[in-house]
Each structure stands twice: as structure tokens, then as C-alpha cells.
Amino acid sequence: AQTIHQWPVAEIKAVGSPLSLGCTIKGKSSPNLYWYWQATGGTLQQLFYSITVGQVESVVQLNLSASRPKDDQFILSTEKLLLSHSGFYLCAWRDWGYEQYFGPGTRLTVL
Amino acid sequence: AQKVTQTQTSISVMEKTTVTMDCVYETRDSSYFLFWYKQTASGEIVFLIRQDSYKKENATEGHYSLNFQKPKSSIGLIITATQIEDSAVYFCAMREDASSSFSKLVFGQGTSLSVVP
Numbered sequence: 001a002q003t004i005h006q007w008p009v010a011e012i013k014a015v016g017s018p019l020s021l022g023c024t025i026k027g028k029s030s031p032n033l034y035w036y037w038q039a040t041g042g043t044l045q046q047l048f049y050s051i052t053v054g055q056v057e058s059v060v061q062l063n064l065s066a067s068r069p070k071d072d073q074f075i076l077s078t079e080k081l082l083l084s085h086s087g088f089y090l091c092a093w094r095d096w097g098y099e100q101y102f103g104p105g106t107r108l109t110v111l
Numbered sequence: 112a113q114k115v116t117q118t119q120t121s122i123s124v125m126e127k128t129t130v131t132m133d134c135v136y137e138t139r140d141s142s143y144f145l146f147w148y149k150q151t152a153s154g155e156i157v158f159l160i161r162q163d164s165y166k167k168e169n170a171t172e173g174h175y176s177l178n179f180q181k182p183k184s185s186i187g188l189i190i191t192a193t194q195i196e197d198s199a200v201y202f203c204a205m206r207e208d209a210s211s212s213f214s215k216l217v218f219g220q221g222t223s224l225s226v227v228p
Contacts, residue, residue: 028199034216044202044218061216088154096145098206100216102156 002027004103006091012109016080021106023074023091029091033074034100035066038088049072086110113207117219124193124226131178132188132222134144134203143207147175147187150221152201159201162186201222206221 004025004084013019025031037046048066050056056066063082074091086109092100114137124130136145145162160172169177176224178187190197203219 043220044204046215046217091155096159097157099146099161101158102148105156106152107154 001091002031002101003097004091004093004101006089006103006106008106009104010107010109012111013081015083015110019076019078019081019108021076021083021089021108023076024101025072025091025093028072028093028095029069031095033068034092034094035074035076035090036090036102037062037091040087042087045091048074048076081110083110113140113205113215113217114141115203115205115217115219116227117203117222120220121223121225124224126195126226126228127192129189129191130193130224130226132201132203132224134186134188134191134219136184136186136205138201138205138207139185140207144207145177145179146204146206146216147186147188148202148204148218149197150202158203160188182219190224195226195228197200198224198226 007022010054032051036044036046037047046059048056050068053068053071065101086103088107090105092101094100116135144184145165147159149157149159160170162170162177171180174191178190200221200223202221204216206216
């Protein structure tokens with residue numbers, strides 16, 4: 001069975017500080033991976049997707065970047081956080097079907 | 112551009128009753144996929160059920176079923192015999208451009224369901 005892990009569980013960061021969020025999936029080779037952002041009380045917005053190591057496509061520009069250094073790892077980062085970056089960040093993967101399965105998420109508070 | 116709209120912000124129902132949540136979508140594609148997800152209070156997002164646009168039969172999965180009305184671009188989620196644990200936010204989502212591996216998944220605004228004893 002596939003498992004998806006995100007780290008950290010939660011972060012409190014200052015405006016202007018750097019950020020790195022991680023996602024790892026086990027039990028699935030070469031998955032399609034996705035990053036989503038959810039404002040408090042809001043809907044999910046797809047940020048990035050990746051179908052293979054070293055390849056990442058941006059869906060929405062939010063002054064964030066993503067990388068896929070390994071087949072089972074997806075990283076979301078920025079050098080300078082903004083207040084608007086606060087929210088819930090979710091990683092997801094897609095199997096041969098079309099539905100996506102989500103990780104537990106990381107709650108980010110920017111002060 | 113594709114768009115998914117859930118007009119019901121919140122619904123409250125009695126336990127063991129049936130509830131329907133509405134969702135309408137906009138797309139130019141002839142082939143697309145529709146999904147319903149549930150987000151629990153902890154933030155966990157769970158895939159519930161999927162409807163393929165080319166299928167006429169409504170999808171069912173346990174006590175979840177769909178009311179797919181293609182001419183109306185509508186995909187309602189029906190939960191029968193509701194339980195307290197069904198209390199959550201429910202999101203409708205659409206994936207168009209079925210032939211592409213990079214197709215975007217667009218979510219509606221969500222409907223908060225409260226099941227009371």
C-alpha cells in the first residue's frame with residue numbers, strides 16, 4: 001500500500017524568512033506528484049505538478065518554487081515568505097487512474 | 112476555463128437521513144472526470160467517488176452515490192444513512208482534458224456538512 005508523508009506537520013515563520021516543505025511517497029514508483037495550497041476556510045488550489053525526477057511544472061505563481069530531487073520526493077520552497085503564504089499545504093499523488101490521493105498536510109503560519 | 116461551483120455553504124441534517132450536496136461545473140471538453148472529496152476536521156482529505164463523463168450510469172461507492180446530470184453540467188453527491196462521522200467539508204472537483212497527463216484538478220468552494228444526533 002502507498003503511504004504519503006509530509007513534513008513538518010506545522011510551521012510558524014516570520015515574513016521574509018525562507019521555507020522548505022517536504023513530501024515523500026512510499027510504495028509507488030514514478031508517481032505523478034502535486035502541491036496544493038488551501039487558505040483557511042477556502043478551497044484547494046493546485047500549485048505545481050511533477051511527472052518525473054527533475055521536472056516540475058508551475059500551475060499558479062505564488063512566489064513559490066518546487067523541486068523533485070528523487071522519484072519519491074517533492075519539495076516546496078521559497079526564499080522569502082509573505083503573509084499571504086499562510087495556509088495549509090498539501091501534497092498529492094496520482095495513480096494510473098485519475099483521482100488524486102492527499103498527504104496529511106502542513107499548516108503554515110506566517111507572522 | 113474550467114470552473115466548479117458549490118452554492119451550498121453549509122448543510123445540517125439529522126443522523127440516519129439522506130443528504131444531497133450540489134455541484135455544477137463548466138468545461139469545453141467533451142471528456143472529463145468529476146470527483147468528490149471529503150475534508151475532516153483534522154484537515155485530512157479523502158477521495159470518495161468519481162464519475163467519468165462518458166458513463167451514463169451514476170457512480171456508487173458504499174453509502175455515497177452520484178446524481179450525474181450531464182445536460183445540466185451537474186454532479187450531486189448523495190449520502191444515505193448519514194452518520195455523525197460524515198460531518199466534514201465536501202469538495203467537488205473536475206479534471207478535464209482527459210487525454211493529457213498534466214491536466215489540472217479544479218475544486219469547488221466546498222460544502223460543510225453537519226450531521227446531528
